[in-house]
Amino acid sequence: MSSEKENIIFKKPYESILFRGLFLFVTVTSIPFYPSFYLKDYSESFQTKSHPFRIIDVASQNNPWFFNNADGKNYVGWFITLLLSIVIGAIWYFFDKKRKDFSQLSYWFFVIVRYSLALRMSWFAIAKVFPVQMPFPTISQLNTNLGEFTPGKLYWLTTGVSPFFEVFAGIFELTATILILFRRTTTLGALMMVAILLPIWFVNIGYDAGVELTSLHIFTLAVLLLVKDFKPFWDLLILHKASNIPAFISPDFLKKWQNNTRLVLKWGFILIFLVYRGFEYGRVYAADKTFKLPLTDGVKEFAGFYDVSAFSINNQIIPYSTTDTIRWQNVVFEKFNTFSIKVGSQTKLNTDNKARTTEYYGNVGRLYYGYEIDSLKQSLTLWNRADTSKKILLKYKHINHKQFILKGINESGDSLFVILRKIEKQYPLVEKKVRIF
16 A cells, blocks of 8 residues: 555654554454454344344444443543553564554554544434434423433433434534545544534533443544644644645555455445435334334323322222322323333332333333233233333223223232323423424
8 A cells, every 4th residue: 555645654662652552442442352242132222123224233332341331431441441552552662663654554543543433423423313312201201300310311301302403413413424434524524523522521421421431432533533633733723824734644555456345345334324324214213213212102092191090909099199109190101102100109210221211211200111902802911111020910991082990910919900080281392392304
């Protein structure tokens, strides 16, 4: 490989060692070398059986080992990986001191950084352009007290309240992603990425939103694309001197098939991770779905908020109370197959977002159940979303479009008798929602 551009020469040992270390760091954090990544079943977390295209989302979330512990804040692991990479870079330098020209290695370094950044950001961007990453609050969430949300969950919900802003953010991210895929526009794309990712990192710190280290790592990749431009920017912006931003080294493969292979891989990446993914996410959004919530439809005419006007357990009537730990206060049938129950007891806070659902993650106050209805037998089976071994078996009688009678057995084997009365509630968040599509 050769280039007509100015060669990349490192004359000082520390420059050579640092570059080698960073090359190793971006390589080991961009390519999954651990077998579990390839052996893991993603059918539950990424719905790869019902939506096979999501295997490209699996590739995009390729998390280095230090992302998966310490609640997404394993800075020690991130720093150790960087430090070890530099140490190995020093050893590499010791055995390869004569090398001064790093033009070829520099080309591959920036290729790995650019495509690693595009791989991750294309997912986030398209999931915002078709606003399914941060869905609009569900009926259950609209009926959950503000203080029962964690700061991170509240941030996601407030972003989901405004699809207009979410789409705008997605377009900005997608534009930056496309720009870094072309050498001539990489610097502009990297500047946009820095402007995007720095606030996202601080949002994750300030709201404890769960992807703090992830956002820092992606931000670091964007910064690395600008390192070579530090002096030109300093001259231009600080010293107000004329300056020239150096171009990224372009490949000049000696054999035609090598260059053709490069072009096929490049445009293949664009077609798969941008065009095809965009098409599939567009279909998901058009179907009024989101991967953050259950994909199975509920019973349309049942959807809504219900007051529990009567509640008995083991034939004992329990009057309404906001503090009773057994009695149901109200329930919600979502438009998808979720049945949530407001209870007086303090429900367990779940902070594990691996199940890819925003229902019970990051909030308390309600119990969330999946449901299945047999209309012929008029049976309603509920299973706890957080613990599917817990089930409630009920018979229902739909008296009219506003009233239900439920009879059955709860998780503990106690008999239940419940009367539900539908209440038509008006939500300012829904009425004032700014719609895009």
